[in-house]
Amino acid sequence: KQEVTQIPAALSVPEGENLVLNCSFTDSAIYNLQWFRQDPGKGLTSLLLIQSSQREQTSGRLNASLDKSSGRSTLYIAASQPGDSATYLCAVRQGTGNTPLVFGKGTRLSVIA
């Protein structure tokens, strides 16, 4: 059974710092991996999706990498801003893609001005 772990559970950084959020998964036979952002009391907003054949994806100040063989993904946020404060969730989709997403518990990020 796939398990997804995110470390750290919470992170506080000063504005302007570059930071890395970690995600690990136990079964490397994934279909794709998706990073989401969740603001308090809100739904999930998709940030980046990495297909199993890809190594990384970039969107603005965000860069997500995938190392399937080691069961790891990282989300890199450059030049952090207070508006980046949110919970970041990693989720993997298995096999042929018909099985549902499995989520980590998230990393709660606070960027201090």
Added chain:
Amino acid sequence: SQTIHQWPATLVQPVGSPLSLECTVEGTSNPNLYWYRQAAGRGLQLLFYSVGIGQISSEVPQNLSASRPQDRQFILSSKKLLLSDSGFYLCAWSVRPGPAYGYTFGSGTRLTVV
């Protein structure tokens, strides 16, 4: 473009009362549909998913049920709510197949059972 609607946004219900949460998707056909619950301090828990009309898979045995009466409509129900049913309920959809496509989530329903 595709959109997902979920309502109501907030709901306070007494223990033992029924529940009906609705989710609809626009701009796509034959989506996979999902219900997740997020309890305080816990991760996202998959409750039900559906790959077609009338096809429902349950992940967690409980007093909740789901139905898909139309292609783009997904309903979460309960006959009698428990205190433990409180949480944030999220509906999501995805296309099938397509590794380049991910999940899109609705804005969620905050359910408080009192």
